[in-house]
Amino acid sequence: MATILEGIDSPEQVKKLTPPELDQLASEIRERMITVLSNNGGHLGPNLGVVELTLALHYVFNTPADSFLFDVSHQAYVHKLLTGRQKQFDTIRTPGGLNGFMLRTESEHDCYGAGHAGTALSAALGMAVARDRTGGKEHVVAIAGDAAFTCGITYEALNNIAHHTKRLIVVLNDNEWSIDNNVGAIATYLNKIVTSPRFDYLHEAAGKLVEKMGGVKALRMARKAGEVAKGMLWPSVIFEELGLKYYGPIDGHDTATLIKTFEFLKKQDRPVLLHVLTQKGKGFEPAMQKQKKFHGLGPYDPETGETKPLGRRTYSEVFADTMVKLADSDPKVVAITAAMPNGTGLDRFQPHHPDKYFDVGIAEEHAVLFAAGLAAKGYKPFCAIYSTFLQRAFDPVVHDVCLQNLPVVFCMDRGSLSADDGPTHHGLFDISYLRSIPNLVHMVPKDEDELADMLFTAKLWNGPIAVRYPRGLGPGTPVKDVPRAIPVGKAELLQHNSHDRVAIFALGALVPMAEELARKLEGEGISAAVINARFTKPIDVEMLEFFARSAEVIVTLEDHVLRGGFGSAVLEELNTLGLATPVVRIGWPDQFIEHGKLEPLRARYGLTPEAALEKLRPLLKMPQKQPV
């Protein structure tokens, strides 16, 4: 028998459903997400938590005329299911399939793309002001998690909203979790609202408050809301002082109450904030038990939630274990994460050194400035921030760390493709954006052991220094018990002959590709040197000059955009040296790369030994490849 969900081609059909049908649809959505994500992986917990909320939003509002902006937008799967994409939902996060985040090119219902946190309120205000200026009547709704309220930008928006528009709806989706436990004063404040002993008294008084604010209809709505555990209205000082009328907290799993509340809120002529309480992972026991794990994960057993162990340590784990060693022997070493203890691996570090561990919330700018302050007072902060998220802290990196030449270490996980996630999460720009900054050293390890050595090198270095490493597993190189310092700015010569015609300078994860390319060249009678470049700044000019003078062609391999990347650095140095040796640069093109699987994407964009070989043929006057 066809399910209700199978009949949903647009939000129009949601509006026609009866309350029991809406409940039935909520169960079907949960089932579908649990099944599909058990294959594809994804953000299960956050999406299970917003099923009723998203149903109510689509019941009351009319996208695409009205605009929904989901902060981060990792919790927009339900929105996708209700906006004409349920048939394609099985493809989510797979190559060529639906993206795991809102994407403007994917649907007219995705009015705003995102993947980084804290952007929804500012962008929503922009849309509301645009609407006001053109005399539009449509609604703009920003839906942000409690952790988005640890982001500075969210407060920059709150500081402006009431000054610039009378009509904007902010939904604070409070499930008490970031990826890990939410942190800081605002998390405590929200928790106080929900758990205050005054809650019961105010619960009683809620009817009166609503009567004053919204008339009889709202009163009825509040009484209905009062029937559910958290259904009450309680003014919150922070948001009210910022000019947003605060409503809530209400039960985010009670579709009927949510619908009535949104009907009420859409008639308000002042900006409002609705505080909604939801449970992350709702409806799937393993996800309700293990909030952190089920925030986002790879394939799992749809019955038990079990996942397959990877078998080896990931780069993040090697990073964390090395940090434990470094902190064991140096009281000045501290580690900082911006709400990513799990993703960066620092949750392994924390139990060993709780007093040297700081989770500052989703606040990358603050994390870097905080590190700068610690470094200015003699500490050695290791700031673990993904390559893509460090983009947000560019100015503090320049103005606060590098200008003052402070010894902060930037540890950039996901320096490469974050393949299933797609363009919001790919870490493909850090060489470019960091290489231009004076005083900064930037390095890339070829394997796990070299990562440990680079972290040790960074500990000894008295200035800003950054290391990037990819997501997931490395090649499996055993890590020495005691790390060793690497000379800064020196590359590692891996293979060399006196008659090398080609010199391949490779970075990080692409060193094996360089070795494979050298083998292929050898197969055609051409000797090639292979160099593990290690540093993108300063690059090893001595080694480069030697090969630029002795070989016919230089090849650079990097898991990074070509513009401004390592190959560009090589060209700049050759220009300074006055050498015109041809350079074949292999890396990502000047475009945003879609989500997919790592190896097929590399193949599509020419990051393969075969593609490099074809580029070399004319330069080395090799026979052209025979067509197959």
Ligand SMILES: Cc1ncc(C[n+]2csc(CCOP(=O)(O)OP(=O)(O)O)c2C)c(N)n1
């Ligand atoms: C700038 C930035 N830093 C870090 C992240 C990683 N991140 C993705 S979701 C998330 C937590 C979101 O929590 P919340 O907004 O409360 O939503 P929930 O998942 O709990 O529904 C974090 C830290 C990000 N997306 N953007």
